[in-house]
Amino acid sequence: MKQRLIVVGNGMVGHHFVEQWLKTDAAANYQLTVFGEEHHPAYDRVHLSSYFEQSSADHLKLGEPGFYQNEQIDLHLGEAVTGLDRSRKVIVTEAGEYPYDKLVLATGSYPFVPPIPGGDADHCLVYRTLDDLDAIRASAEGVKTGVVIGGGLLGLEAANALKSLGLSVHVVEFAPRLMPVQLDDEAGAMLKRKVESLGVQVHTGKATDRIEAGENARMRMCFSDNESLETDLIVFSAGIRPQDALGRAAELTLGERGGINVDQHCLTSDPDIYAIGECAVWNGRHFGLVAPGYTMARAAVSHLTGDGQLSFQGADMSTKLKLLGVDVGSIGDAHGHTAGARSYRFTDECKGIYRRLVVSEDGKHLLGAILIGDNSYFDPLLQMALNDMPLPEQPESLILPAGSGDAPTLSSSELPDTATICSCHNVTKGDICEAMNDGATSVGDLKACTKAATGCGGCAAMLKTVLESELEKRGVQVDRSICEHFSYTREELFHLIRVEQIKSFDHLLERYGQGGGCEICKPAVASILASCWNEHIHQPNLVPLQDTNDTFMANMQKNGTYSVVPRIPGGEITPKMLMVIGQVAQRYKLYTKITGGQRIDLFGATLDELPLIWEELIAAGFETGHAYGKSLRTVKSCVGSTWCRYGVQDSVGMAIDIENRYKGLRSPHKIKMAVSGCTRECAEAQSKDIGVIATENGWNLYVCGNGGMKPRHADLFATDLDDETLVRYIDRILMFYIYTADRLQRTSVWLENLDGGLDYLRQVVIDDTLGLAAELEARMQHVVDSYQCEWKTAVENPEKRKRFRSFVNTDEPGRARIVQISERDQLIPARELVEEGA
Amino acid sequence: MMSTNDNWQDLCALNDLVPGSGVAAKLGDEAVALFWPKADQPQVYALAHRDPFSRAEVLAWGLLCEQQGEWSVASPLYKQHFRLRDGVCLEQPELALRTWPVRVKGDRVEVAM
Numbered sequence: 001m002k003q004r005l006i007v008v009g010n011g012m013v014g015h016h017f018v019e020q021w022l023k024t025d026a027a028a029n030y031q032l033t034v035f036g037e038e039h040h041p042a043y044d045r046v047h048l049s050s051y052f053e054q055s056s057a058d059h060l061k062l063g064e065p066g067f068y069q070n071e072q073i074d075l076h077l078g079e080a081v082t083g084l085d086r087s088r089k090v091i092v093t094e095a096g097e098y099p100y101d102k103l104v105l106a107t108g109s110y111p112f113v114p115p116i117p118g119g120d121a122d123h124c125l126v127y128r129t130l131d132d133l134d135a136i137r138a139s140a141e142g143v144k145t146g147v148v149i150g151g152g153l154l155g156l157e158a159a160n161a162l163k164s165l166g167l168s169v170h171v172v173e174f175a176p177r178l179m180p181v182q183l184d185d186e187a188g189a190m191l192k193r194k195v196e197s198l199g200v201q202v203h204t205g206k207a208t209d210r211i212e213a214g215e216n217a218r219m220r221m222c223f224s225d226n227e228s229l230e231t232d233l234i235v236f237s238a239g240i241r242p243q244d245a246l247g248r249a250a251e252l253t254l255g256e257r258g259g260i261n262v263d264q265h266c267l268t269s270d271p272d273i274y275a276i277g278e279c280a281v282w283n284g285r286h287f288g289l290v291a292p293g294y295t296m297a298r299a300a301v302s303h304l305t306g307d308g309q310l311s312f313q314g315a316d317m318s319t320k321l322k323l324l325g326v327d328v329g330s331i332g333d334a335h336g337h338t339a340g341a342r343s344y345r346f347t348d349e350c351k352g353i354y355r356r357l358v359v360s361e362d363g364k365h366l367l368g369a370i371l372i373g374d375n376s377y378f379d380p381l382l383q384m385a386l387n388d389m390p391l392p393e394q395p396e397s398l399i400l401p402a403g404s405g406d407a408p409t410l411s412s413s414e415l416p417d418t419a420t421i422c423s424c425h426n427v428t429k430g431d432i433c434e435a436m437n438d439g440a441t442s443v444g445d446l447k448a449c450t451k452a453a454t455g456c457g458g459c460a461a462m463l464k465t466v467l468e469s470e471l472e473k474r475g476v477q478v479d480r481s482i483c484e485h486f487s488y489t490r491e492e493l494f495h496l497i498r499v500e501q502i503k504s505f506d507h508l509l510e511r512y513g514q515g516g517g518c519e520i521c522k523p524a525v526a527s528i529l530a531s532c533w534n535e536h537i538h539q540p541n542l543v544p545l546q547d548t549n550d551t552f553m554a555n556m557q558k559n560g561t562y563s564v565v566p567r568i569p570g571g572e573i574t575p576k577m578l579m580v581i582g583q584v585a586q587r588y589k590l591y592t593k594i595t596g597g598q599r600i601d602l603f604g605a606t607l608d609e610l611p612l613i614w615e616e617l618i619a620a621g622f623e624t625g626h627a628y629g630k631s632l633r634t635v636k637s638c639v640g641s642t643w644c645r646y647g648v649q650d651s652v653g654m655a656i657d658i659e660n661r662y663k664g665l666r667s668p669h670k671i672k673m674a675v676s677g678c679t680r681e682c683a684e685a686q687s688k689d690i691g692v693i694a695t696e697n698g699w700n701l702y703v704c705g706n707g708g709m710k711p712r713h714a715d716l717f718a719t720d721l722d723d724e725t726l727v728r729y730i731d732r733i734l735m736f737y738i739y740t741a742d743r744l745q746r747t748s749v750w751l752e753n754l755d756g757g758l759d760y761l762r763q764v765v766i767d768d769t770l771g772l773a774a775e776l777e778a779r780m781q782h783v784v785d786s787y788q789c790e791w792k793t794a795v796e797n798p799e800k801r802k803r804f805r806s807f808v809n810t811d812e813p814g815r816a817r818i819v820q821i822s823e824r825d826q827l828i829p830a831r832e833l834v835e836e837g838a
Numbered sequence: 839m840m841s842t843n844d845n846w847q848d849l850c851a852l853n854d855l856v857p858g859s860g861v862a863a864k865l866g867d868e869a870v871a872l873f874w875p876k877a878d879q880p881q882v883y884a885l886a887h888r889d890p891f892s893r894a895e896v897l898a899w900g901l902l903c904e905q906q907g908e909w910s911v912a913s914p915l916y917k918q919h920f921r922l923r924d925g926v927c928l929e930q931p932e933l934a935l936r937t938w939p940v941r942v943k944g945d946r947v948e949v950a951m
Contacts, residue, residue, distance in 0.1 A: 484905065516875065516904025519912040523901070544858025544902065548914035551899050556914055560894030808854035808872075809863045817869070817895060 002031045005304075006091060006100040008081045008246065010036030012045055013277030013293035014106035015062045020298055022072060026305040032073050033098060035091075037080040040130055041068050046290055049161040051133050054700075054716050056679065060130075084250040086270055091246075102272055104300060105247060105260060109240040109278035109288070114149070118211030123218055123233040127158040128240075136235060140165045143232035145217055147171075149208060150237035151178040156323040158237045159200050163324070170201040170229060172221070174238075177204055182319060182330035183370055186347065190354040190372045194326045197352075203229070240288060242279045255281030264311040265303035266296045274300040287315055291423040298426065316386060316423070320378045326352075329371035329378040332385045333358055338367050344396045348373075355399035357381070359391060366391055369399075379462040387419050413469060421466060422452035422459045432466055441476070443467060444752050460757065482743065483520040486513045490668065490743045494528050503533055504541045523547040524743040527630055530666035531738045532779075534786040536793055538800050549628035552804065553790055554610055559829035561818060562610060563603040564590070565627035566617050567663060570637045570655035570675075571598025580620040588613055591826045597634035597672065599625060604827055606814030608806045614791045623663070624791040630744070631666045632673070635659035636684065640677030640694070649694030651677030654723070658692070661727065664787045665734065665780075668741040668750075672707075686714045689747040690730055695719070699726045703733055703761070706748035715751070715758050718766065728777065732765045735776035846941065846948040855882065855947065860898035860911065862887045865949065870938065871898035872947065873922055875909045883922040884938040884949050889913050890927075897935075 005021075007014055018034060021027055036042070043060040051057055068075045076093070083092030090097045111126040113119060123139045126132055127148075140146060146162040148155045151173030162169045171178070177188025178195070192202045207224040214220040217230040242259035253261040253269035259281030266274045266282075277293035278286070287293065292315030302310035318331040336343055340361030347354050353373035360367055366385045371377055381398065383389070392398065417430035427450045435449045443464050447453055453460040480489045486508075488496070493508070502508050505525050509517060517525075526545035530537060537550055549555050554562035566581065581600055585592045588609055590602035605613055614624075627633060635658050638644065640651030655675040665671070674685035675692040684707075685691030691702035697720040705714025718729060741750040754760060763769040794800045806814030819830035849863050849870070857877030863870050869887035887895045892915045900911040903919060910919040910928060919928040925935030939950040 515907075516902075516909065518903035518905065519901040519917065540857075543856060547901065548899070551914070556896065556899070558892060558894070558915065560889075560892065560896040560915070803856065806862065807864045807869070808861045809850040812864065814895075 003029060003101040004099060005030040005032050005102045005104070006098060007032070007034045007104045007106060008091065009106035009108055009277070009279070010034055010038070010042045010075070010077070011106060011108045011277070012042060012062065012290050013108070013297050014104075015042030016294045017104060017106060017276060017297035017300060018073065019063060019067075020301045021304070022070070024301060024305045027072065030102075034073060034075045035079055035081050035093065036075070036077045038129055038131065039078040041075065041077060043130065045128075048127075048130075048133065049157050049164065050716075051130060052137065052161055052164045053719055057130050059713065059716070081246060084246045086250050086273070089272065100272075102304060103274070105268075105273065105275040105279055106277050106297070107243040107246065107279040110243050111236060112239040112241045113236045114208075114238050116208050116211060118219075119234075119236070121211060121219065124211065125233060125235050127154065127161065127235050127237050133161070136161065136233070137165060139233045140167055143218070144168055145170070145231045146233045146235065147221065147229065147231040148235045148237055150239065151175070151202065151204065152181065152237065152239065153179060153319065153321065153323070154240070155237035156195070158235045159195075160324050162235065163198075163200060167232075168201075169199070170203060170231065171195070172206050172208065172229070173202070173204045174207055175204065178202065179328070179330075182328070182334060183372075184335060184356065186345070187354050187356065187370045187372050190347070190349075190352060191323075191326060191328060194352045194373070195324050198324050198326075200324060240278065242281065242286060244279055247275065247279070255284060255286070257281075257286075259286050262296075262312075264299065264313060265308065266300040266312055267303065274304070276300050282312060282314065285314065287317070289315070289317060289319070291315065292317075294424065295426065316382075318382055318385075320375050320382075322375075327371065327373055327375035329369070329375050329381075331370075331378070331382050332366075332368035334368040334370045336368070341367055344399060346396075346399045346401075348401075357395055357399050359395050363395065364391055366395070366398075376461075379459070379465075383415055383419055383462075387416055389414060413473060415466070421462055422450070422454075425451040425454065427452040429466055432463070433470060436467070436470055436474075441471070442753065444749065447752070464755070482524060483518055485509065485515045485517050485521050488512065490524055490528070491740050493525065494531075494739055497525075497528050498532050503529065503535075505529070505545050506541065517545075519547070520743070523550070523630075526550070527666050527668065527743070531783070534664070534666075534783050536788065536790060536800075538790070538794060538803065543803070552607060552610060553624065553628055553794065554605065555628050557603060557829070559818060561603070561814075561829075562605045562607065563601050563627075564605055564610070564613055564617075565595065565599055565601050565625040566622040567625040567659070568599045568634075569659040569663075570635055570652050572637075572652055572656060577620060577622070580617070580622070584613055584616050587616075589827050591828055595627075595634075598636050599627075599634055601627070604820065604829075606806060606818065607804050608814050611795045611801050611804050615795050618789070618792050618795065623789040626664060626790075629666060630669050631664060632659070632662040632671045634672065635662075636672075636674040636688070638675075638677050638682035640675075644677060646680060647677035647694065648696055649677055649699065651675040651683065651692075651694055654692060654694075654699070655683075657723075658690075658727070658730070661784055662730075662734065664790070665738075665783050667734065667738050669744050669746045671734070671747070687711065688714060690733070692726065698722050701726060701729055703758075704747040704751040706746055710748070712748040712752075717758070717762065729765055731780040732773055732776045733761065735780050736761070736764055736772070739776075845951045846943075847951055849884075849947050849949050852942055852945045852947055859902065860900065862895065862898040865938075869895045870949065871911070872940070873898075873902060873909075873911060875902050875904070875922070880942055882940045882942060882947060883909075884940045885911070885920060885922065885925050886935040886937075889915060890933060890935070891916050891918060 042062040079093045081091050090099045111128050146167040147170045148158045149172050151171045159169050159171050178191050209222050209224050212220050214230040218232045221229045244260050247260040260268050260275040262275050262280045266276050268275050276296040296312050299310050299312040320329045336358045341358050344357040356370040358368040369381045415429050419429045440446050453463045481487045522545040585602050591604050593601050595601050635655040637651045637655035641647035671689045673690040674683040674688045676683040676685045677694045685693050686702050687705045687707045691714045693700045699721045700719045701717045702714035703717045706712040820827040821830050855874045860871050860873045871885050871887040873883045887897050889897050896914050900914045903910050909922045912919050925937040927933040941948050
């Protein structure tokens with residue numbers, strides 16, 4: 001019989017334990033049961049405040065989709081564990097008793113609510129779970145003011161959440177400065193000024209005596225200095241306490257200030273019970289960050305499997321975050337508590353920058369640091385402190401602004417192999433080098449095979465630095481030439497063509513290339529020329545450049561025939577137009593199928609039939625659907641507020657407008673879009689390159705999603721946009737993609753490889769940090785203004801039409817030479833033709 | 839490409855060809871792909887139009903590629919390359935397409951049988 005393993009707690013650390021555990025061979029010998037007190041399966045609590053920016057919590061879910069559908073896991077959600085009987089080895093819930101052989105406690109922590117009279121009133125809330133956030137949202141409905149009690153890391157996160165709900169926000173902190181644990185007075189003051197400039201009022205050194213009914217708002221907070229503040233809701237964020245109730249009741253050994261005592265294997269005083277994460281205490285220390293919790297989870301897994309290789313040896317509590325948009329970093333002994341420690345400080349009050357370096361008495365070692373306003377200094381300093389690397393002779397150079405304004409860089413070669421680059425997934429420099437030995441050559445590769453930079457993402461810049469310096473060390477000249485005919489990247493070719501107004505492949509080849517061109521560079525250049533100048537792709541000088549499907553503006557199928565897809569913008573079609581498609585398909589005996597993009601695909605046309613088919617379609621009012629192009633395909637939509645009981649905007653109307661705007665736009669790869677009329681998301685917009693979801697106030701814009709072989713959920717780019725701003729942002733994003741992507745690179749991969757990622761894209765598109773926005777919009781407007789239906793132009797032009805002859809020296813139709821059979825009342829390619837192969 | 843064989847057969851007009859690309863022509867029951875890689879050079883090539891991998895008549899619609907001075911056509915279906923001068927498949931050299939000698943006479947294109 002299998003042994004029984006029970007995990008109590010389905011938070012981030014509990015989830016990590018389950019993930020790691022299932023990877024082991026030992027997992028097969030155990031029956032795994034997981035209990036979660038909340039009704040949601042494990043989610044990302046670190047990015048909790050983003051719940052208010054998005055309409056659901058789906059993006060916060062941890063693990064691959066369907067992770068908990070795994071038959072190896074028996075997951076009990078919404079079932080709190082209320083008792084633990086160690087003598088009988090059972091845990092107790094409302095539903096009954098469950099026996100265990102091994103037990104893992106991952107119960108986390110609970111918010112500390114200071115005992116203030118009146119603090120238990122309605123609208124006095126905490127900030128910890130999704131349910132808490134729902135309560136905060138409900139409480140904030142229709143009111144103006146919110147207060148956060150507690151100016152620590154979580155308090156400022158909570159303040160950000162209240163701000164995103166549109167409240168006027170105050171932060172009340174008992175200590176004389178913000179983030180008293182991580183920052184010194186000067187840094188706290190600098191952070192306070194910056195936070196206040198963002199519209200959040202900060203009150204430090206304030207003790208709340210009592211909370212009573214208010215006059216102009218729901219409540220009044222009365223402070224010990226006799227001042228008062230009226231507010232509609234209060235969020236307590238005054239610290240967390242280990243959730244050790246089970247261990248306490250079962251008389252496990254506890255820490256002096258609570259928490260379940262564990263050893264280096266995360267074993268408690270009972271050899272069959274482990275405790276991991278925030279409910280545990282190791283060497284009298286409590287770790288309120290996720291990375292140490294993950295390390296504990298791995299240590300417990302390692303001990304359970306019997307190998308015991310990994311153990312918990314404490315953890316670095318350095319933190320790097322963006323709070324209310326302000327960079328804040330704290331490393332090691334930030335306060336200089338070490339005997340003899342000395343400090344260097346740099347302050348720039350104009351830019352709101354503060355940096356403090358704490359060094360050892362002999363000036364040789366970095367002990368700690370504090371950063372406000374610019375976290376680009378964080379990674380090199382952290383690595384120096386963690387790896388005890390020697391300081392330069394003038395340590396102040398590490399925090400002084402460099403002449404060029406760049407933060408100090410750290411050569412990866414100085415880092416030992418044991419240096420941790422990604423603390424979320426415990427990836428060291430050695431692991432990265434190993435992955436590179438196995439063939440990884442890009443940040444994307446490294447993310448895929450080591451998971452580095454896929455947790456909080458804070459180490460992405462460091463990962464890139466390591467990659468680049470390791471590539472250099474290996475003498476790898478990363479050749480990004482597009483092919484042997486051009487020693488340029490696609491981005492560089494785009495720039496040359498645009499700036500020098502080059503209009504033909506031969507001209508480009510003559511000036512910047514060599515040889516005759518190939519199937520790599522020709523279509524790539526054809527695409528760039530089309531993006532820039534938007535001439536008909538069957539201009540005589542462009543004909544030789546087009547790839548298979550663009551060659552005849554139809555999709556070549558496996559037997560050499562073509563399929564035809566007319567444009568059906570937004571998937572909306574009149575019965576009359578639908579009948580035309582039916583008639584054409586019947587006349588030319590075309591196999592007919594509905595596509596995933598809400599259009600109709602007609603298969604089995606021969607080359608000479610294509611202009612005849614299009615003549616009929618165009619006469620009825622159809623346009624080409626560009627199903628053959630690396631260009632906008634469809635804008636899928638749900639029926640929206642026109643018909644649907646739940647729709648909040650006219651999604652079909654918006655989809656049609658967008659499809660008509662971007663139809664014919666040629667790009668590095670195909671582009672798919674969708675518009676959903678409400679948060680139920682029936683158009684599946686979050687799987688598209690550009691996804692638009694209606695809100696009460698406008699539109700939320702999602703970018704760089706993908707279905708297909710490597711699905712990627714789109715990222716929320718901006719919220720509640722009006723029609724005009726939405727289109728302006730899409731213009732800029734698409735044109736910036738066209739400017740900078742590699743050939744055949746979808747937006748999803750493009751964004752993954754874009755330096756600075758989503759934040760950078762926002763800066764370029766929303767803040768216009770490159771000063772490029774007007775140019776990008778003008779470029780897009782040119783493409784929009786020069787749109788033509790390529791098929792209309794082709795069928796009306798006898799020269800272009802000549803090209804669609806199956807044979808140039810006979811009128812014999814191509815159909816005479818293809819073999820088809822009937823299946824389910826339609827014609828399909830004869831099987832022997834396609835299945836024998838050659 | 840000269841041939842001692844005098845059995846030249848008229849195939850099509852020169853302006854039926856597309857500079858930088860290919861067209862298909864019928865030669866008896868055979869389908870021939872005619873390629874004219876560079877408009878400023880007279881060299882024209884004739885290869886079997888039928889792609890041996892897919893068994894579909896599509897090779898005339900492939901992209902022309904130059905590598906180290908040698909021209910080939912990339913199959914539009916599965917992208918194997920066939921050398922224009924002798925029909926050899928670069929990915930599978932034991933496989934070669936039928937080729938025909940071609941000449942341009944005035945405004946006509948002829949192949950040798």
